[in-house]
Amino acid sequence: MHQVQAIADGIYWIGVNDFVTNRFENIIPIPEGVSYNSYFIDDEKTAVVDTVDALVMDGFLDNVEYLLRGRPLDYIIVNHMEPDHSSSLLTLAERHPEAKLAGSAQALRMFEQFFHRPMKDRYVTTGEKMTLPLGRRTLRFFSAPMVHWPEVTFTYVEEQQVLFSADAFGCFGVLKGSVFADELDYAKQYEDGARRYYTCIVSKYGPQVLAAMKKVSAVPVSCIAPLHGPVFRTEEDIGRILADTARWAKWEPEVKxxxxxxxxxxxxxxxxxxxxxxxxxxxxxxxxxxxxxxxxxxxxxxxxxxxxxxxxxxxxxxxxxxxxxxxxxxxxxxxxxxxxxxxxxxxxxxxxxxxxxxxxxxxxxxxxxxxxxxxxxxxxxxxxxxxxxxxxxxxxxxxxxxxxxx
Ligand SMILES: Cc1cc2nc3c(=O)[nH]c(=O)nc-3n(C[C@H](O)[C@H](O)[C@H](O)COP(=O)(O)O)c2cc1C
Ligand SMILES: [Fe+2]
Ligand SMILES: [Fe+2]
Missing domain, CATH: 3.40.50.360 (Flavodoxin domain)
Incomplete structure (x- = not known):
């Protein structure tokens, strides 16, 4: 059964909720669950941006096929190789031998480390100086090293100002009927989960988070699509998650x-x-x-x-x-x-x-x-x-x- 939601014209969330895992990274309790977000871009060329944990792969694969409607898959964009986003990558790549794998050099190396199934003729090595045209849309890449792992890339859709931000701006908690922060009462239901997620997962890398934020501040952003938790599209929600994250990255206390x-x-x-x-x-x-x-x-x-x-x-x-x-x-x-x-x-x-x-x-x-x-x-x-x-x-x-x- 498919479960997709448009987040912008021709761009869809195709992720999956995980209600089963007790501890994220096998250490952090997540009684409220977590979502693994993946995205589909429907253009002259089709692209999937990141995949999901293999534990919940079936729904994700259904989503991909539903949106492809029998067309070939041209690109799989690999922003982050951590298995919560990539343990179903090999399955998707094998199902779609026509798809190119686009990621940083280190992400592509990690693909081989995790799966031991090199696909060298299918690699597109992304970098900050290149763009990837899909038809009406163009993808740009911002490397975001150590915004959790060293191979991480943010992918940006120039024409629609959509930023796929990997683990940055993510959050614990499953998505409930919508992916948009403005439809989910973010402040009440997710902000604590975002703080806990940031502190437990990313807080060691505050300087790197600030560096990545500085880089993307050079481009207008009207939608932030992270790999966990809600998608931000209103000025208020984008402003809040950017301000929260900048404050946390500097370890600025919220409460005296x-x-x-x-x-x-x-x-x-x-x-x-x-x-x-x-x-x-x-x-x-x-x-x-x-x-x-x-x-x-x-x-x-x-x-x-x-x-x-x-x-x-x-x-x-x-x-x-x-x-x-x-x-x-x-x-x-x-x-x-x-x-x-x-x-x-x-x-x-x-x-x-x-x-x-x-x-x-x-x-x-x-x-x-x-x-x-x-x-x-x-x-x-x-x-x-x-x-x-x-x-x-x-x-x-x-x-x-x-x-x-x-
Ligand atoms: C299993 C166990 C081991 C302890 N080992 C020490 C110790 O090595 N040195 C020490 O001064 N007190 C030791 N204590 C005493 C505790 O530090 C503490 O004084 C006592 O448990 C009372 O505090 P509490 O009610 O907050 O536990 C031990 C207590 C327990 C239960
Ligand atoms: Fe990660
Ligand atoms: Fe993650």
Whole structure:
């Protein structure tokens, strides 16, 4: 059964929703699902722009055949070789031996790496100096290296100002009856998914994202068609996703406030973290978030790191080290090159010195332009009067730092 939607005259979304995959990249939970977007250009020459995950290939192949109506497929444009967009590429290429494969030199190399079925006589190596005429339309290419992977290209339809932006401007969440952000209540239903997607998938590559955005700012864009999530066509929606992405790429916090992340075995560190939230409120901090990393997946917590200016980490010591879920979270954030945050630490231990606090400090010390506020608090087993006083002092320091507009 086919399911297609025109996104511009002669250009169609031919993607597929994935309701089945539990974890994107086998690590990030996606209870709201995800879409793999692919596009079809109907011109004198026909073209498919990227494919979909093989898990949901059947619907996609039906869409291609429906729009081809028995005509040959002239081009398969390969903007991104990551398997969520390419694991059905070989099947499509074998079904349509007449189609040329157009991609960056590195994308075409990766095609051979993944499939071990070279098709050298069918390759068209794209680059920024070339255009690919389809008839009434002309395709241009902008290389966007490391906007997730090194081989990535954005493809642009000159006459209609449509930008196929690969993984940039993408989002978790299946599409519901339309592909357009303006028909899907994007702000309510997708913006959080876009932040989580950006933070978990792309945030390590902020400078490369900004470089690619700068390149495409040289051309007018009236429609952005990413590989996941809604298509943007109104000025408002295009403006919002560009502004959101630029802000995230610079790690500019959206909220002046504190997000408290904790791990606790028996609830004592949790009690300290909860108490700290109240202390911040009492000191006039308007935005406070509290997250239990033992209950909430790191992916959701990472998105809150993107949102908040001030981060408080509270953890127990565990087998002479930092509690594993806190270590995992801080390691992930470090690997994603989080920067420009103010940090406060609360560690708990019962017999060793504050190992949790020490390891959290070592991990966060490596983060760029991040600085520690106040004295890290050491809780001996459970917060008592001495610890309460130390938490008060730390809350004073965090609140003062926020009030000073840091
Ligand atoms: C399995 C396990 C291992 C622990 N290992 C250490 C340790 O090596 N050194 C230490 O000082 N405390 C250790 N603790 C104590 C915790 O750091 C913490 O003080 C205690 O669990 C109370 O805090 P909580 O209620 O937040 O879990 C351990 C606790 C557990 C449950
Ligand atoms: Fe990707
Ligand atoms: Fe992707």
């Amino acid at each position: 406030g504190a997000a408290i992340f904790y791990t606790s075995v028996y609830g004592n560190t949790a009690a300290a973290a909860q108490s700290f939230a109240w202390k911040l409120r009492e000191r006039g901090v308007a935005s406070v978030e509290v997250m239990d990393l033992c209950k909430t997946d790191a992916a959701y917590a990472m998105a809150e790191v993107m949102r908040y200016s001030h981060l408080v980490f509270a953890s127990t010591t565990y087998n002479m080290g930092l509690y594993p879920l806190m270590r995992h979270f801080l390691t992930m954030m470090g690997e994603h090159l989080v920067k420009d945050r103010r940090i406060a630490l609360i560690g708990n231990s019962s017999w060793a010195p504050n190992i949790a606090g020490k390891v959290m400090k070592e991990l966060t010390d490596t983060w760029k332009d991040c600085s520690l506020i106040g004295e890290p608090v050491h809780i001996l087993s459970a917060p008592g009067p001495k610890e309460e006083a130390a938490l008060d002092a730390l809350a004073d320091a965090v609140a003062a730092d926020l009030q000073a507009g840091k």
